[in-house]
Amino acid sequence: MCAMTRADHLTFLRRAIRRPDLLATPFVTGPRLARDIAQVIPQGSSSTVVELGAGTGAMSDPIRARLGPGSRHLAVELDPDLVAHLRRTRPWLELVRGDAREFTRLLDEAGIGTVDVVISSLPWALFPAVQRRALLRDIAARLAPDGAFSMITTWMALPSRVGDLRGALGEVFDEVVETATVWLNPPPARLFVCRRPLVRTDGAGTSNNLDE
Numbered sequence: 001m002c003a004m005t006r007a008d009h010l011t012f013l014r015r016a017i018r019r020p021d022l023l024a025t026p027f028v029t030g031p032r033l034a035r036d037i038a039q040v041i042p043q044g045s046s047s048t049v050v051e052l053g054a055g056t057g058a059m060s061d062p063i064r065a066r067l068g069p070g071s072r073h074l075a076v077e078l079d080p081d082l083v084a085h086l087r088r089t090r091p092w093l094e095l096v097r098g099d100a101r102e103f104t105r106l107l108d109e110a111g112i113g114t115v116d117v118v119i120s121s122l123p124w125a126l127f128p129a130v131q132r133r134a135l136l137r138d139i140a141a142r143l144a145p146d147g148a149f150s151m152i153t154t155w156m157a158l159p160s161r162v163g164d165l166r167g168a169l170g171e172v173f174d175e176v177v178e179t180a181t182v183w184l185n186p187p188p189a190r191l192f193v194c195r196r197p198l199v200r201t202d203g204a205g206t207s208n209n210l211d212e
């Protein structure tokens with residue numbers, strides 16, 4: 001696994017100063033949390049993984065380290081400077097510049113149907129609640145029945161927003177597990193790991209009868 005470089009950290013910091021609304025923190029995810037979030041991928045498996053909010057690659061590297069032959073790893077990033085940085089430093093990464101909230105269209109354009117794992121470090125708390133719920137539903141709808149969705153939430157997010165997020169996750173996943181806080185991560189953060197999606201687009205799965 002390649003370690004994060006000084007250029008990765010500085011590029012991220014520069015963009016965080018310019019676009020706090022996108023990056024939400026001046027710090028890249030620390031190695032411990034990045035490794036933990038990638039562990040949702042079975043080691044050496046042939047999996048299709050979608051990474052939302054790739055930044056300067058803090059999670060892209062540990063994700064890559066877990067993937068076996070025949071896997072696909074699609075990274076989505078909105079900020080053009082971060083996209084350029086990733087293209088330069090991680091040419092192996094399949095990367096699209098786009099808005100993760102257009103999840104279904106991005107996957108359709110990439111020719112991806114079902115996804116095994118979705119990993120996110122998006123600044124969820126900054127999205128309006130209605131967009132949060134729509135995106136979570138779209139993610140759950142594209143996950144394989146035995147797939148997983150793992151996301152970071154930091155202690156910078158307002159407790160009321162985290163509460164809302166917890167509720168929204170519970171609406172579209174049968175299992176939502178909250179991990180212990182990694183206090184040494186800048187900023188302290190924990191994961192929500194979600195399994196058994198309750199909504200499917202192909203009609204094969206269970207439905208929780210969410211209103212359209």
Ligand SMILES: C[S@@+](CC[C@H](N)C(=O)[O-])C[C@H]1O[C@@H](n2cnc3c(N)ncnc32)[C@H](O)[C@@H]1O
Nearest residue numbers: 022028029053054055058077078079099100121
């Ligand atoms: C908190 S940073 C995490 C970056 C990196 N994954 C890490 O762990 O260090 C959030 C990332 O999500 C990106 N982002 C924010 N909103 C986005 C959106 N709607 N679609 C795609 N990427 C977005 C930001 O540009 C930023 O790179």
